Structure formats: C-alpha cells, structure tokens
Amino acid sequence: MEILKVSNLTKYYGKGDALVKAIDNVSFSVEKGEFVAIVGASGSGKSTLMHLIGGVDKPTSGKVYIDNQDIYSMKDDALCIFRRRQIGLIYQFYNLIPILNVKENITLTSNLDNHKVSKEKLMEIIKLLGLQDRLEHLPNQLSGGEQQRTSIGRALITSPALILADEPTGNLDSKASLEIMELLKLSNRKYKQTIIMITHNLELAREADRIIKLEDGKIVEDTNEDIK
Amino acid sequence: MKTLNNITFKNLLLNKKRTIVTIIGIILSVSLISAVGSMFVNFRKVLIDEAIYSNGYYHVSIENDSKNLNVLAKNRNFKKIDTFYEIGYSRLEKSQNEYKPYLKLYSLNTPNDFKNYTKLIEGRYPANESEVVISNHIMTNGHVALKIGDNVTLNLGSRYACEKKIEEEYYLPYNSQFDDNENEICDMENIEVEETKEFKIVGIIERPNYSLESYSEAGYTVLTTGLVNNKTKNFITLKNPKKYSEIADYLDYSEFKINYNNELLRWEVFKFSNSTVNLLLTIVSFVILIIILTSVFCIRNSFAISTLEKTKMFGMLRSLGATKKQIRYQVFKEAFYLSLIGIPLGIFFGNLASFVLVAILNKNLNAFNLNVEFTYKFSFLVTIISLILGIITIYFSASKSAKKASRISPIDAIRNHDDIKISSKKLKTPWFISRIFKTGGVLAYKNLKRSKKKYRTTVISIVVSIVIFLSMSTFIKYTFSYSMFYYEEKDYDIFVSLHNKDDDVVSNILSIPEITDYSLIYEINSYMEINDTNKISSFGKKIFDVSGDTLKSINIVTLDNHSFKRYLKKLGLDYNTYKDKAILQDTYTYVTDKKVEKKRLYTYQKGDVIEGKLVTHYYDDSKRSEKKYDLEIGYIANNNPIGLSNYQTLLILNATYYKEADLKNDSLYLNANDTSKVTQELDKLNVNYTDYKKEAEDSKSMMIIISIFLYGFITVITLIGITNIFNTITANMALRQKEFMVLKSLGMTKKEFNRMINLETIFYSFKSLFFGITLGLISSYFIYYIFRDNYDIGFSIPYKEIILCIIFVILLVFVIMQFMVRKINKQNIIETIRKENI
Structure with missing residues (x-):
C-alpha cells in the first residue's frame, strides 16, 4: 500500500541569476512499512525534501500525498492536525521542549490531540527506548543519546503514517548512533512503521531497505528502481 | 580588540x-x-x-543706635551695607488710621540703592536733602491727601510718653490704657521735636517691605537722601550667605538688633x-x-x-x-x-x-x-x-x-543549555487546567512553574509600576482632600472684619450689587452664668476641668434678623416659630490619638429654662453689668451659624428680639457672584477682609500644578516600567522561538498556540497584579498613616485606581504578547528551527 507519493515536487529559492533549485522536479513513492534512507552530499537538497514531505515547508510546485491525502491542498489548521497525527518528526538536534520532562515530551503530540495514550503503549515504547529511569528528567539533564531517544518516542507515540528523521544520529557518537539505528529498525519491524531517514552516512544508509540518492535537487539513484 | x-x-x-x-x-x-x-x-x-x-536683596538687617558703623564695616563677610538713617518721626495731621499717626523719615545716602528696597509708582526718587518720596498708603490707608509737587513741613523728633522715650515701633491710642506688657501709659504719646525741615514731594512709592516698615509701625515711611543720624537700619548683603549666623557671634546684642531676611536665606542657603x-x-x-x-x-x-x-x-x-x-x-x-x-x-x-x-x-x-x-x-x-x-x-x-557573560563557558554555548535553571521537581498540573485549558494550558502552566526566573523580571517590573502608581494616587488624593476639607468647610466667600466699624460701613458694604447673601454677627460681649452645674454633662466635666468652672458660663452671640433667619433655615426650622427663641449649640468634638468623640457639653433639653445670671460687657470693667436672668431654650442645635467655628459653645439669639445685647458690629460673612468686584469695593471702603473664594481657587490651581508634576512623574516612571515589560516579554518570546516552531512542527494549530500564549499572559499578569496590588495597598496605608496626624479622613481602599491597574496591565501584556505572536506566526517553521540550530 502506497503511504507516500511525491509528484513533480520543486522548491526554488531566489530569482534570475540567483535562482537556486533546491528540489528540482522530484517524484517517487514509498510503500507502507518501508525504511527509506535519503542520501546525498551537503547541499544536495535532502533536508529540503524531507521538510517538504513533512509539510513544514511549502513547495514551489508539485504535490505530496500521504495516505492518499494531498497535504498541500489542506488548510493550515487541517495540515497541523494531520501532521500531529500522521507524521512523526525526528530532528538532528532533538528539539525537545525544555520545560517538559521525558514522559511529557513523549506524550506531547498525543496531548495536543487531546488523546490520552494508553498506559501499556506508553510503557512499551519507553521500554523499547530504554528510558524507564529517565521519565522525570528534563532535557538539560539528559545525554545526547537519551534526548534523541526521547524524540523518537515522541515520534512513535501517535503511530503516525510516516516518520521523518533528519540526520537522527548526526549529533551522536558511534555507540549512540548504533543504538538509535537499532531503535529505528526495531520500530520499523515491530510496528510496520514507515520511516524516511536523511543521512550522509552511507554505512547507516545501508541499514535501510531502500536508498534514494539526491544530487543538485534531483534523484540520481534509487535502489528500488535498480532492483526493478 | x-x-x-x-x-x-x-x-x-x-x-x-x-x-x-x-x-x-x-x-x-x-x-x-x-x-x-x-x-x-x-x-x-x-x-x-x-x-x-x-x-x-539683602541677607541681614542690623539696627544700631550708636555711631559704631565702622564695627560693621570691618566684617570681611559683608559685601555691601546699605544704611538707612532714621531721621525721626513727624506727626501726620488728619491721619485716619489711629494706629499710624506719624510719618517716619529715613535717609538713604546712596540714591542708586533706592530701587533695591522700594518700588516707585510715580515721579522719581529724591536727589537731595530737600526732596522726599512718600508711601502711597499714606493716601490709601491714612486718607491724607498728598501728591507730587506738594511741599511738606516735617517737625522731626522722637516719640515720648510718661517722659520716657518710646523705643517700640507700635502706637497705642489713648483709650487703650495698658500696653502689651501691661504697663500703664500715663499720657498720650507725643513727639519731642528736635528739628523742623521742609521737603518737596517728588515721588510716590509702594508701601515698603516689612523690614523697613513693619506691620505695626506707627509711622508711614518717607524717604530722603543726604541726611544722617545716630539711629540706623543697615541692610547687609553677605559675600558668603552660608555664614550668616557668624554675625551674631561677634556683635553685641545690646547695641545691635539683628534680623535675618529669612525669606531669602531660606532658599539661598536653605536656612530651615x-x-x-x-x-x-x-x-x-x-x-x-x-x-x-x-x-x-x-x-x-x-x-x-x-x-x-x-x-x-x-x-x-x-x-x-x-x-x-x-x-x-x-x-x-x-x-x-x-x-x-x-x-x-x-x-x-x-x-x-x-x-x-x-x-x-x-x-x-x-x-x-x-x-x-x-x-x-x-x-x-x-x-x-x-x-x-x-x-x-x-x-x-x-x-x-x-x-x-564572562562566566559563559564555551561548552555551555555549544551544548545550547538553557541559561536559566529550570526546576526539575515533579510538577503536577492541577486537574482543572488540563481539563479546561487542555494541552495549551498545561504547557503554559508548566512554563510558568518551571521557568520562574525568566518571568521574575517581568513580574517585578509590573509589581513596581503598580506599587508606585497606587502610592502616588493615594498621596495625591490625601493632599487634595486635605486642602478641599479646609476650604469646602466654609460656606461663605468673603469674610469682613467689622471691628470698630459703624453701621454706615455695613450698609455700604451690603449695598454692593455683587453680594448675593450675607451673615452679620455682632460682638460676643455677654454670657449666661448658670446656677445649676448639674446641667453640665459628664462628657463636659470630663473634657473641661472637673469643677466645671469653665462651663459655668455660656457665651451669647446675636445675629441680625436676616442672618438669624438664614441660620434657622440651615437648621431646618420655621422662622415664625423660632424667630424670637434662643438656640443652644453645645456639641463639642473631642479628638485624641485614639478616637474622636462628638457629644453635648450640657444636659439641657428643648424647652428648658436656663436659670442664672446674665453678664454683659464682661471685658470692659466700666460697662460690665450682671443681673439675674432666665433664658428659655427654643432649640438644641449641633452646628453654629456661618462663620462661627463649631468648636464654640454658644447661645444664639436674634438681635431684633433680644434686647439685652449691645450691638457692636463684629464680622460679616459674604457670598458673592463676583468676588473680585466685591473686594475692589471693600478696598475703597477701607475694611479688612479675607477672600476665601480666591484662596480656595488659588489652592485649587496649586493642587492642579502639583498633580501635573506628580502625574508627570508617575507617567515617566510608568513609561520606564512599560519599556521594561516590553523588553522582557519580547525577549522571552524571542528566546523561545525555536520551542514555538517545534511545537508548530509537531502539529500545534495556530488557535492552540494562541491559546497557550494567552494563558501564559493571564497567569503571570494575575500573579503580578496580586503582588502589586497587595504591596500597593500596604504602601497606600503607610501614606495614609503619615497624613493621619494632620488630618484624618479615614483610610479607603483605592478601588478606582486598582481597577485601572488591572485593566492597564492585562491590556499592556496582552497587546505586547499578541504583537509577538503575530510575528511568530508569520515565520517559517523550519527556517526558524534551523536558524536557532546554527
């Protein structure tokens, strides 16, 4: 089942001589349960692509369908609500809310929806993330790895259609990086969670089911295509 | 660098x-x-x-009766000495002021200095010893017709009485038998003429200031130049006014009479x-x-x-x-x-x-x-x-x-640790907040509780502004009401003293067209001495001496028919029933630190008859008389007629019906629709008066000016406060931009975001208001306490000002935050997050 379809997506900055084609007519689709890694050199447009897919940036033209919904035809509020329920965002710099502890940060997206998370599900995710002893801690009391695990928990809690992870290990040491990758793979296998991950690290990218390579805003390689 | x-x-x-x-x-x-x-x-x-x-312009005036002017000249602090030689007194025939029957001639031998001490109205200052300038109040007060060009002959000398030279400046008319020191004067004052001189009047000056001619001075000032005498008045300007008191240290008091120009020194060197x-x-x-x-x-x-x-x-x-x-x-x-x-x-x-x-x-x-x-x-x-x-x-x-800043370590900056300590205690959100306000409310609440320090400055700014505003408003309120109290109590505009004035004067005054009403009071020169001291109340006995002697006599005041009628109207009594009755006013207000008691001094009731003695002219032995008398009390009042203080216990009677009174005009209380026209006429009639309406207006203007200053001050302080509040709020919001954007990226709608911000606004506005108003009330009470000694109108909570504060604070904070929210809502989510991450 197609969970994501990107159709002729473009993102241009500037005009005339200063025109920068960050994303240049990109089209592809992702099946439910796939673990996709998007790779590319610095400036290739991978973060821009992810932000366009996540609905946190606006494309110059083109469409993005998530779960058959054209997200850019939605009004602002509808998109917000859609995003909180169907898209989980994991950032390179964690971006936890500083005044909320681990538990509160994880349940934040559910709370925004006025939806009370079932205790079992919460404990399951917390156990998965290994954060049982850190529930009352505030972000400034956590290590980088713990913060990133919290942000993964935040992304997982609503069982979104899609998890978008932008360089999730970019700020971590190799041990923590491996832990995070394991967690992502685990949630992909266990919950059939569709994950799209940006990384510049080819080794980590190989952990994914599929690799899409971007160069100058265009897809130059797609292992799916290759296989096909 | x-x-x-x-x-x-x-x-x-x-x-x-x-x-x-x-x-x-x-x-x-x-x-x-x-x-x-x-x-x-x-x-x-x-x-x-x-x-x-x-x-x-002088600092000290020294009167000297000897020739020792060189003693004064030696003082190194003396910058300038202007010497007025007191040449002598001369009788002023036809002076209509019985207390000022003389002219007093001074000579100032530096003619350039005349203008420093006098104001020339007409003509010029004297150039030589045969010319004089005269004070204009010789004409307006003494009613002696003199003008420029007239020649006057002055028989100059010193004043004597009982063969003794009179040193005092004041004059005692013959019919006062004793002077203020209770010395009997045996005969009328007279001048022992020492020389006779002729002068030509070349100018008219305003009445000189009191240092040259005091209020009780027996002679009108006349000035010439070129003459000398032993007695001098020296006006001295000091090089260093701060050392004014040193003069007294070295001058002998018996020879030199020293007066300080306090009005100048007060402000020049702060001599208070x-x-x-x-x-x-x-x-x-x-x-x-x-x-x-x-x-x-x-x-x-x-x-x-x-x-x-x-x-x-x-x-x-x-x-x-x-x-x-x-x-x-x-x-x-x-x-x-x-x-x-x-x-x-x-x-x-x-x-x-x-x-x-x-x-x-x-x-x-x-x-x-x-x-x-x-x-x-x-x-x-x-x-x-x-x-x-x-x-x-x-x-x-x-x-x-x-x-x-110097303590910021590199790693703090890189790790992006929050600068301000956030409390990590487990924080339970009250159930009603999450129930009613949902996640937005929870976030707002947690923000407040966990980042207290961030808001402390804003809260304190608001609190300080509120406290100052409430304190200043209270201060202004009490300053205003104190003066209003003093002036509003008077239900008349002009008070005229009629001492020794006869009925012609009164009818002349009352014929002034701008007068709308009046109250005429005759002199209080009789009293009732009561037989039965049991009629004095226990309150009366407590306040005055136990033996009750003071209260044995009740003063009697008589009003003319018109004024009595007015008084009855004030009491709400029918004129025809009470026109010939005696009214007793014996309510007395006794104020102590602890309380205020307002009770009657006697136990007489309406209809009672006061049995006792009527004593008339009690202050004039030659006229004093006593007789047995009974007086029926027609009514018991608790306030006096216009113009009489309510502290006076009186029997008030209508002169038309009470024939025992010796009707001597005492005071007139006027109401007028144009007080300035009335006072102009009163000036012509040469009566003493006080224009209370003008004083009240002047006081009101003064109050307006003081409030301009005080409110101006409050405004600036408030502006500083607002600047501060604006600063802190915008900074806080700016510092949390990333946090806001993350929330938006996670799916917080605009509405939910706005709600969160609004709630934060409400939470800490209320906190600030709570502390601000509480402290403001304490401060207001403290100000009331300071005023209380002078005048107690009781402490009242400044409700109006508090409501103003509440509205203003909420409005201000709301506006600033909305401004910031609008700004934040316009921003691109991901660009902001990225920017902050750089």
Missing part, C-alpha cells in the same frame, strides 16, 4: 529593536533625573526672585528648621531613589537580555581564546555606546521638559501668589549630577551582565 569592538558595534546595529529600547530606557531615566533637578533649581530661583522682589530640612531631604532622596531603582531595573534587564541572546557568541569567542576580561569589556563597551547616545539625549529632554513645565507654571501663576515669573535656568551642576547618576545607573546595570 578591534575585531571584538566591531562585533559589539555590529551587534548593536543588528539588534536594532533591542538597542533602541535600551536607549529609550536610558533616555527616560536620565531625563527624569535631569528634569527633577532642573525644576528644583527653577523653583529655588523663583522663590529667591520673589524674596528679592518683596524685600530687596531642622524638621523642614529633614522633610525636604527625605522627599528629594526618596524621589531620586525611586528613579534610580526603576532605571537600574529597566536598563539592567536590557543588558541581561542582550547578554542572553549572545550566549552562543560569547561561548564561541571564549572557545576561540577570548579572556574573561575581554568578554566583560564587550558588555561595558556596549554600555558605553548606548550611553553615548542615551545620556546626552536624556539631559536634553530633561531640560526640555523643565522648560515646558516652566511655561505651564507661568500660565498658572495665580496659584502661587507670586509677583515674579518662573524662569528656566540651565544648571551645570544639575547636568553634571544627571550625567554622573546616569553613568552610575548604567554601570550598575551592565556590571552584573558583564560578570555573567
């Missing part, structure tokens, strides 16, 4: 808003200090000018009684302290925010090798640039404000009863003090931030 300087300067330009807000804060505080100082200088100057206008000095110093210090505290608070806040915003940068600089000292220097450098603009502008605006205030004051001069105008004077001293205080304020504000 050059690079670092560039960074500081560039930062100031980049963060224009923050820079401008800080400069505004500096301008406000420096201008306030400067304006306060400048107005103090201007007020002092006008009071000095007024003193000089009224009395001439200790309590006045203390009071003034307290007020000024208090005012300046408030200004500095509020300013330091505001400016310090600006620097704190600025430092916080640059945490990453400072950390980066430290990681690159900048020393702590260099970082500290950055902050001070920033302070320096801001002062360079802010302080001079502050001084400029402060002086401008002072200039404008002087113009306003000059438009309302009647309030001050001054003969001179206010002038704006630029004071270097005030400017320098403002400059120094401004620099000190900014230094203290910047120093804390400088220290903090």
